[in-house]
Amino acid sequence: MKKAQIKELAQSIVSYDGITDETLNWILSKLNRSQLKIFLAFLTTAVKNKNVNIFYAGEISQGDKDKVFSLFSPEKKFVFIKDDESVVAGVRIEYGDFVLDYSVAQIVKRILSSIRESI
């Protein structure tokens, strides 16, 4: 199986989202060791790109959730995670390899980081 085909397979599995364990096991049994490695790498990337993780502090209203939905395409899978400690206040959104950080914790980290660098 070619690399491009393995990539397409991984993306299809992630976008389908209804695949059973039995089917997945069957697919995995058809791949050899090196193909399996490539497949898992593409699968991880595809899952990362599909999912949008939203970290927030306090309580999030439906209106705020709608604001988040409006930022991305509808095919994405949205996961809301309450994390007061690492966010403090504000929001941090992770999707694919990108991070949108609009949190108080990030601002404080930046300040402390610049202090650390100046020492």
Added chain:
Amino acid sequence: MEILHTFGLETELFLFQIINFLIIAGILAKFLYKPLKNMLEERKRKIAQSLVDADNAKEILENAGQEKKKILSKAKKDADELAAVIKVQIANEKQKAEEQAKERAQQIINDANVRAEVELENVSRQAGKMSVDLSEKILSKVFDQFFTPQDKQQILSRALDALAKGNYEKGSN
């Protein structure tokens, strides 16, 4: 003649005795006297040679003794000179070694001072960074209590509004 006969001397016997004596004397002279004389002369010559050799040996011995004294005195002189040179060299080497040791000690002290300064600077820098890390950890624990739930709600809404307007910096994982 009768007187000679009265004393028991017979002329013919005496004559034959004389002849006998002469014969014997001649034989002895030829076969005894000459070899004996040669042997004595040879012995005398040898004795004289031995005496001459002894005198020569004595002379040689005396010369050897003097030569030995000369060699010993020269060797002693050379040994004394060498000892003096070695003493001077040892003194010089000792002084050089002392100076080198002093220099080395000073260099070690200087290096240690420099290292101590660098170490102090590193420690100060590390202490500063550790205090910043500690501050970060403390802040992360207590910061949460600075904001009320209403504050968090407001900040969340404003953050999402800013994101919607495109007012953000995109970072990466």
